[in-house]
Amino acid sequence: MHDESERARADAATLNAAAGRTWALVAVAVALFCIQVDFFALNLAIPGISEELGVTPSAAQWTLSAYMLAVGCFFIVGGRLGDVFGRRRVLLIGITLFAAGSVGCALAPGLVWLVATRIVQGVGAGFVFPVSVAVISNVFPKETRARALGAAFGVANIGTALGPFVGGGFTQGPGWRWIFWLLAPLSALSLVIAVIHVSDSRDVSVPRRLDLIGCFTIVCCLAAVTLAVERGSAWGWDHARTLTLLGIAVVTGGLFVLREQRARHPLIDLKLFRNIPFVLVTGMGSVANMGYGVTVFVATLYLQGVRGLSPLMAGVVFLAPALVVALTGPLGARLATWMRPTVVMVLAGVIAGTGMTALSLVNAWWLYVPVFAWCGLGLGLGWTFSSVATQQVVAPARAGEASGVLLTFLVTLGAIALAGAAATITAMTPERPPEAVYDVILRVGGVVILAASAVVMAVRQWLVAHDKVAASV
Known part of the structure; x- marks a missing residue:
């Protein structure tokens, strides 16, 4: 009888632990979903913000610039804060800041207030993203970690898919403020679940000092x-x-x-950059994210400027590639069970490079949308799986640090790529029609991603052949 009661208690404890991990995953996934919706929705809301607040589109662009500024600055700090002081605490602070910023944005009486609250949102997102990855890496055992990360990014990428549709729909409908009114209660829900179910973890090998x-x-x-x-x-x-x-x-x-x-x-152990698999994954993920940002930017200009679609209809066209991107989280986790991390990244690069090149060659709608989706598959898999792959090649104790470094590279280099694309369009459009310039940018991007894939694969094969890294990476 005593053995049976002990066994029952052990089974109950196992079930409670599994339920706690599931709810922690839900909290993280909802938070990441809100961040992705926010980022991809507001791009299509800039004209509406400009009109309602009585400012120029260039001034309204500060709502995006200020957010990117805050996010890019706090990935590394947020990730290391979680490692040193506790990931649960930093996650809760980040979600709270994001939710409060969302309410502030919805109530903003003018541009200055809106930009200020966007900075608050950005700091919150800068804390949430790297700490979320670290929370999952430390809550789930190694056997299920990749699947859990894939599920979290799958939910987050649904936000990527819905973002343009939400932004275009709300801007044409009840107004851009409803983007933030949607995010505020969802963020609050994530916060409540995290308070109850997310357990704490930290890097116990270092003192609580930043x-x-x-x-x-x-x-x-x-x-x-x-x-x-x-x-x-x-x-x-x-x-x-x-x-x-x-x-x-x-x-x-x-x-x-x-x-x-x-x-x-x-703050960052520079020895991290001697970890060649981490460098390869980070580099390939950064190139994929640069391609993703440029492709979305160029496609938005093409659909609205050349095809003459409304923001809402442009959002509808974006649903096909964005839904494919949403599937790349679970897909990457499944591939990780029987393919090496760097090989998955190279596969993503090949799909993305061929997709970007093909997208520059098609005009017919019946072909444009599926090619756009194929492009989204490769680009989405590249930048999504990089967060999973880095957790497979670094120690869980420094998961937040590694995630923060990766995300900083993704966002900073992505912004540089967007700026380069915008400058190229400005410089070339007087002599060429816009659609021809867009095609050139896509082709160059495709070639760059394919070349990066070849380099990563060649370096990996050389390292394995010379016993510099294990064949499992």
Whole structure:
């Protein structure tokens, strides 16, 4: 009888632990869903914001620039805060900031208030994203970790799919403020579930101390480069403000590296960059995310400027590739069970590169939409699976740090790619029709991603052949 009661208690404990992991996954997935909807919805709402607040579209663009600035600056800080002080605490703070920022955006009486609350949202998102990955990596055992991460990013990518549709629909319908009224209660729901079900974890090998000098220098560096890239087209790339910001980025970036080499407990352990599989995955994921941002940007201009579609109808066309992107989270997790992480990344690059190239060659609707979806499959798999793959090649104790570094590269290089695409369009459109310029950008992007895939595969094969890394990576 005693053995049976012990067995019953053990079974109950196992069930409770499994239920707790499931609810933690739900909390994280809902938070990531809100962040993705927010990011991809507001792009189509800029004209509505400009009209309602009585500002120019260029001024309204600050609602995107300020958010990107905050997000890009706080990925690394947020990830390391979670590792050092506890991932649960930082996750709750991040979700709270994002929810409060959403309410502030919905109530904003003018552009200044809207931009300020977008910064609050961005800081919250900068905390949530890397810590979410670290929470799942530490809650789930190694055998199910990739599947759990895939499920979380699958739900998040549903937000990617719905974002343009929500943004276009609300902008044409009840108004852009309803984007934020949708996000506020969903974020609150995620917060409640996280409070109840997310258990705490941290890197116990380090003291609860943060490298404040490292935080200051990396935030200054990322803020300067992000602002220069985001506003460079409007100010001019040779303008004093742009050049000054780029100079600040170089100086503070150099100071950050010097600090991290000497700090007793650095914000980023620079030895991370000696982990060749991590570098390969991060590089390939960054290239895929650059391609994703450029493709979405070019397709938006093409659908509305060349095809003459409304924001709502453009959002409908985006549903096909975006829904495919939503499937890449679970797909990547499934592929990870029988393919090596770097091989999955290379496969994603091949699909993405061929998709971008093919998209530049088709015009008929019956072919454009499925090719757009194929392109979304490769690009989405590339940047989504990179978050899963990095967790497979680093220790769980430093999961937040690795995720923060990866996300910083994804967002910063993605912004640079968008700025380059915008500058190319501006420079080439007087001599060529817009659709011809869009095709050139897509073809160049396709070639770059295919070349990156070849390089990653070649480097991996060389490392395995010379016993530098295990064949399992």
